[in-house]
Amino acid sequence: MRLLIVEDEARMATALQRGLIAEGFTVEVALNGPDGLHLARENSYDAIVCDIMLPGLSGYRIIEALRAEQNWVPVLVLSAKDGEYDEADALDLGADDYLVKPFSFVVLLARLRAVLRRGVRPRPAILACGDLTLDPAARAVRRGDTEIELTPREFSLLEYLMRRAGDAVSKADILHHVWDAHYEGDANVIEVYVGYLRRKIDQPFNRHAVQTVRGAGYRLAVDGG
Amino acid sequence: MRLLIVEDEARMATALQRGLIAEGFTVEVALNGPDGLHLARENSYDAIVCDIMLPGLSGYRIIEALRAEQNWVPVLVLSAKDGEYDEADALDLGADDYLVKPFSFVVLLARLRAVLRRGVRPRPAILACGDLTLDPAARAVRRGDTEIELTPREFSLLEYLMRRAGDAVSKADILHHVWDAHYEGDANVIEVYVGYLRRKIDQPFNRHAVQTVRGAGYRLAVDGG
DNA sequence: CTCCCACCATGCGTCTGCTGATCGTCGAGG
DNA sequence: CCTCGACGATCAGCAGACGCATGGTGGGAG
Structure with a gap:
């Protein structure tokens, strides 16, 4: 399963990458918004883990852009904010799940699996x-x-x-x-x-x-x- | 949209029911586990909001039973526990989302809508x-x-x-x-x-x-x- | 050190795609 | 109705691609 992590804090990004690779995922990392959007557009990931506060382009905008292009890849949002409306916004924008930092890795994994389970495959007609x-x-x-x-x-x-x-x-x-x-x-x-x-x-x-x-x-x- | 709330605390159940009805949902309530499972089996809800700690039959067991019968109705789990493994367990069991009490009603609404938007699809955890x-x-x-x-x-x-x-x-x-x-x-x-x-x-x-x-x-x- | 896992390189047998030639068939015009 | 030419169908054959098994290498964990 191939994941994209979009996260500007290098330490966090590395920690996530290591952990997820250890769990058997194939992981790529983008350290800012534009790179993340670019990678998401060019490649086909099974899911994206995306920070909200990003230099250049916020996580919201990334989701918005992808959804506008009919790209329904599951997105799991991370955020340091704790305002509840942020969460509501993210979900209404088309994020598939939401975690507030600090979060536990085990929970991230479980939610990631739940999101992957749902999958996105509009089957072409027979x-x-x-x-x-x-x-x-x-x-x-x-x-x-x-x-x-x-x-x-x-x-x-x-x-x-x-x-x-x-x-x-x-x-x-x-x-x-x-x-x-x-x-x-x-x-x-x-x-x-x-x-x-x-x-x-x-x-x-x-x-x-x-x-x-x-x-x-x-x-x-x-x-x- | 027809919802089932399974919650043993009467005050909480009533508050949820009122709030969700005000949002335009059709809401039914079960005050214990067995009733909840029974209602879920007999009726077709668009989603179920389910407490974990329930008299008679825990929320886990309800989900397990429904999934075993190939019933993939979206289930949003509520829990007073804050142990992270509970959440992981619930998701792996086939719950669709998870909220820790106390939670804000706005967040519940947003997550409920997200869950409803995904719709019902077979998504076994295994x-x-x-x-x-x-x-x-x-x-x-x-x-x-x-x-x-x-x-x-x-x-x-x-x-x-x-x-x-x-x-x-x-x-x-x-x-x-x-x-x-x-x-x-x-x-x-x-x-x-x-x-x-x-x-x-x-x-x-x-x-x-x-x-x-x-x-x-x-x-x-x-x-x- | 030993074991196990990921990966690489080689060789072999089979299947595919395509060619060129031959054979068959359709239909217009006498 | 018959003839002839053009078009289409079929066949054998070959080069290369493809898939698979196998044995070997290297590196990391215990």
């Missing part, structure tokens, strides 16, 4: 055409209940066709999206891969799920064949 | 995939009833995979979350550690719990293999 389904997150394809193994290329071809199910998709489009934008090779690869796909996803005695549109490209049947 | 379980707090892994010893690295790899069970996880992701963010070494370490894990957590005659998704990474079987 694509479906008839009984043919594709789950991009799990990288899994099924016909009904039986799992179908696809190679990476086959998978991304099918994903592209399923996202445009019912539309005729030109080979040029396919080449651009499934292969590289400036792919220089033979367009015959597409035919080859459509062939592979059909062998794996078609059911016997049914028409092809991937239909040929002569002269135009291919189209995935909305009902999945 | 990760489980089939009969494979991992307890982050205890750092313990079991297959059924038999404990499995893992080294720290193995443990955090398995933890990360279990938190994303069912999803294909790329090696880059794994490297970033389980190893250091700017780890410069060979991705081969992952393969090595997946190998170690498999040797320890797989049961004979079953398929791998950690499945290889060629070209994409690894995926932990939701049923634990």
